[in-house]
Amino acid sequence: MTILERIDQPPARIGAALYDWDELVQEDRVHRLIYTDPAIFTAEMTHVFGGTWVYLAHESEIPQENDYITRRLGLRPIIVVRDMNGTIRALYNRCTHRGTTLCRWDKGNAKSFQCPYHGWNFLNTGKLRGVPWPDGYACDFRDPKFNVAQVPRVQSYRGFIFGTLNLEAPPLVDWLGPITKPIDQWLDRNPGGQVVVCEANRLKFKGNWKLAYDNSGDGYHVVYSHRSLLETENRLSDDGNKGMAFYRSSPDTAPMYMQYMGNGHHFKDKRPNLNQRPGGLWAIESPHPGMEHCAAEFRRRYGARADDLLDLAGSEPVNINVFPNLSLLGNHIQVFEPVSVDETNAIWYGTRIVDATGDIGEALDEINALRMRTQEGFPNFGEVDDVANFEQIQRGLQCLEDEWVYMHRGLGVPGRVRMQDDGTIVAPATDEAFMREYIKEWKRLMKTKPNLAIRREP
Ligand code: FES
Numbered sequence: 001m002t003i004l005e006r007i008d009q010p011p012a013r014i015g016a017a018l019y020d021w022d023e024l025v026q027e028d029r030v031h032r033l034i035y036t037d038p039a040i041f042t043a044e045m046t047h048v049f050g051g052t053w054v055y056l057a058h059e060s061e062i063p064q065e066n067d068y069i070t071r072r073l074g075l076r077p078i079i080v081v082r083d084m085n086g087t088i089r090a091l092y093n094r095c096t097h098r099g100t101t102l103c104r105w106d107k108g109n110a111k112s113f114q115c116p117y118h119g120w121n122f123l124n125t126g127k128l129r130g131v132p133w134p135d136g137y138a139c140d141f142r143d144p145k146f147n148v149a150q151v152p153r154v155q156s157y158r159g160f161i162f163g164t165l166n167l168e169a170p171p172l173v174d175w176l177g178p179i180t181k182p183i184d185q186w187l188d189r190n191p192g193g194q195v196v197v198c199e200a201n202r203l204k205f206k207g208n209w210k211l212a213y214d215n216s217g218d219g220y221h222v223v224y225s226h227r228s229l230l231e232t233e234n235r236l237s238d239d240g241n242k243g244m245a246f247y248r249s250s251p252d253t254a255p256m257y258m259q260y261m262g263n264g265h266h267f268k269d270k271r272p273n274l275n276q277r278p279g280g281l282w283a284i285e286s287p288h289p290g291m292e293h294c295a296a297e298f299r300r301r302y303g304a305r306a307d308d309l310l311d312l313a314g315s316e317p318v319n320i321n322v323f324p325n326l327s328l329l330g331n332h333i334q335v336f337e338p339v340s341v342d343e344t345n346a347i348w349y350g351t352r353i354v355d356a357t358g359d360i361g362e363a364l365d366e367i368n369a370l371r372m373r374t375q376e377g378f379p380n381f382g383e384v385d386d387v388a389n390f391e392q393i394q395r396g397l398q399c400l401e402d403e404w405v406y407m408h409r410g411l412g413v414p415g416r417v418r419m420q421d422d423g424t425i426v427a428p429a430t431d432e433a434f435m436r437e438y439i440k441e442w443k444r445l446m447k448t449k450p451n452l453a454i455r456r457e458p
């Protein structure tokens, strides 16, 4: 028997509202258009990357006054700066004269930015300092309209700097809500509860940014998509329990779980799979060149402390996903940068630790060197599997008539998805509940007209 599907008209654009979002995002499925329609991507740049808090940078990247780093808020080029008074600002990287980017460097230290085009000069507070040959102008350059535009709301949570253009967004800490708990735990396992951001593995894929966020807590794909990584991690191991080996056999019966935290944020907690003892994290670390020698040397030199020290170099088994663009994975800070409807940057910033409490002493550099080795693994041997999937989904979604993408794993299975008293939702590791929930938040943002503003110094 052949089953024929009638080809209906695809969902139609409806003026300024763009689409009937309830038609595109349903309980168990989403329409391909949310990944492929350039008009939806353009709307996301205001409704999502404008309408909600977006991760910009980490305070450790601009530790001194006048330090800056260039980033983006959606497609807007941004200079995140700790200004001459110590205030963290997110300046639009756009000259108020004719619109070119003001700063062409990735990062640096500068009290002012001189536009490369005609030399207008701006203080790092955003205020126009002077223009060349001002007698050619009749205007009053004290008018604030000549000061650089900036993101009106910039707030940090424990070093993570976020910005939003939406005057009605809740305070950052309220918007983060329960996801602050795993973020705190992720930080607090390090001395002084701190990390310092290092350089990054930079990947680019030809696919929509939401494909990466869909995947960020996906425990269903691991054994299939990352088969070669799982094999590599365990080829030399006696007990076969290295790396992500706990995904083998039946991942839903393992004690790991996923938890949806509200406002699009979610958490995959794989820590319960581990033996929670000093050295337990290091014991499952996958092989890296020279690691046995390093570990033996640590044991010889630091004796009983060695297991704790080695755990600081081990990769924390969590995925903490903060909608729409931040993911804490292992020891990495991963950032998704939308480039166009079908192109995204996935940037994996490494982190190192500091000897904030003075307990680590001379071992610090070695721990950080080892920690860097452990951080080389996933972006090189795991993320490449993921971005291959994202690119192939983007290709598959060019099948215009086959319209729906399903994210219904766990839906309607009695007892599988559990609502907690605090409003969070807990489900087995392979469940797609977090996808169904975050995309509701995406839909809410797309339906709501955000109250966006920029600010200029007076
Ligand atoms: S565009 Fe910047 S000074 Fe002219």
Ligand SMILES: [Fe+2]
Residues within 6 Å of the ligand: 215, 221, 222, 225, 226, 382, 386
């Ligand atoms: Fe993956």
